Amino acid sequence: MRAAEAVAAPVEPELVQLLTPGGERVEHPAYGLDVTADELRGLHRDMVLTRRFDAEAVALQRQGELGLWPSSFGQEAAQVGSARAVRPGDHVFPSYREHGVAWCRGVDPTNLLGMFRGVNNGGWDPHDSNFHLYTLVIGSQTLHATGYAMGVAKDGADSAVVAYFGDGATSQGDVAESFTFAAVSNAPVVFFCQNNQWAISVPTEKQTRVPLYQRARGFGFPGVRVDGNDVLACLAVTRWALERARAGEGPTLVEAYTYRMGAHTTSDDPTRYRPASEVEEWRRKDPISRLTTHLTAQGLADDAYLASLEAESEALGRRVREAVRAMPDPDRFALFEHAYADGHALVDEERAGFAAYQASFADGEGA
Template sequence: MPELVRLLTEDGERIEHPDYDIDLTAEEVRGLYRDLVLVRRFDTEAVALQRQGELGLWASLLGQEAAQVGSGRALAAGDMAFPSYREHGVAWCRGVDPVALLGMFRGVSHGGWDPREHNFHLYTIVIGAQTLHAVGYAMGVQRDGDDAAVIAYFGDGASSQGDVSEAFTWASVFNAPVVFFCQNNQWAISAPAERQSRIPLYRRASGFGFPGVRVDGNDVFACLAVTRKALKDAREGRGPTLVEAFTYRMGAHTTSDDPARYRTAEESQAWRARDPIARVRAYLAGNRLAGPEFFEAVEAEADLLGKDVRRRCLELPDPGPAAMFEHIHSGRHALLEEESAQYAAYLDGFTL
């Protein structure tokens, strides 16, 4: 395996890296641990809701919490994030209400949150399309003379899409202030990573003329440090960076998938031993930065979060039929208004 940036071992031991260093206070580390635990608890509850018929589908992030929380906490307030459909941890870091995420998978909203309020774009289901959106936004930021950066999230499978290659080309040629954050969880549904590329994914960046780096995606410290530097480079005019977070999808691709059909139990078990939450807990406990009371309090908060999102999810109102015409255009649209009126008249024909 190519060398990857790591700052925290699987046993919770802090190590140094010559190019990436980070100085975190005990409070900040405790905050990262809390993020990881709460994000996982929310994800677990969402899976349960889907299994009970309350969501149409769910894309779990189990195992990828460190990649998302680390990169999400590296973002400045003015930076814009473009997610795919699995970045629940980044959404958490950007202050998006978890229930807003559930609303989309429950089928009661088109998106559920205002991208401008959180600087977190709506989920993108079309694989890889968000990378082009991100580059276009970054070029706009560049032309406006703003000092913000942009980050685009995608998976190893999306790296094979033409949209991603086009995004790389545009970002490189125009030196756009964008970070491409690839969560390589090693399985594009049932296709393994070796079916996606004959070289490590981060090395693809060199062919487009910008740097790439592979980071331990289960190390929240390293993900934070590497993403923070890449965003800083973007803001300071040094152009794009490709970050490959080497991690593992512990669960299914979505709740409609059965990973046992294409990967071994031994492989999954080996990666569970590299749990991103366990290593931060080991670091905190081993350095006496947190005791049993802290860990118990976080678990209690996680339980409350799970109960809260479940209750509020079940309380989400079903939209009326005419809701399909809402939030399509930013302003009035004559054809849409005509179609909406025709549909309303059609529905009125069923009134007793």
């Protein structure tokens, strides 16, 4: 037998699903979930408003109001479902696309836009909502989350940590190191990977030979693949993983199998690398449409409810648009203030040079 033939075939992936693309509620033997009518409508509202905010942000970037925007279109169920499983005392470490998670953690949507407009480095205090600042360095937040979780365990706190990242980040060494440290220290952390199929233009099959969730086995902790367009399944599986973490059973990897319906960011053109047929296939699995169908079939969403939600969505869009356009320009000298904890001669020299440059303009306003 050749060596290649001796390698065991990978285990066929299971996909945890509680709500089918057609809006039918199904059961799973390992991940049960009881939700009330109000909770179902709450999840639906979270997703609808997240999508409306995201669409407004894309439009603002196209109008020159933002420098860049990473859309979460299509990933609302993965984000809202998992975020609603998180307790207030848990701490969340996002990447830069977790707009639905931020919404569920109580971060004002307008605060997400300051960084992309260039007026701040993050417009919210992480201590207020236990939601860390956005992280643009791919995968590094998993190390931050693991270290924080190790501290939580040493403190004996009854809380857990969630780290969000994408499929592309799993190719980074930081993520592998995080898995190692989390496993050997039995850290109370849930690694939540939103596998949206594309790391910019690189498909998942060019990044891994096995389903991403199966990687956890090699590090010594469980991995689960969940239908990332099913908000109920994401809620149930993340709740289970967080309960494991709080009970001292260590880390879990949750792979939310979803799809990025839009571009990687507004500087990207996905039509250059993925077929329209693929996008259309995933459009039929839309997370909001399937829950809308379910709510309607159960008599939980009538025309009045949907109209009220539409009006709330449009009000949110207007508020975000007005807030962004009213944001003041940043203090040009603020970038020198926090380079070092104390004063530094080189920074003082650079500040003086910048001041002289600004003063050289005839109108005194600088470039």
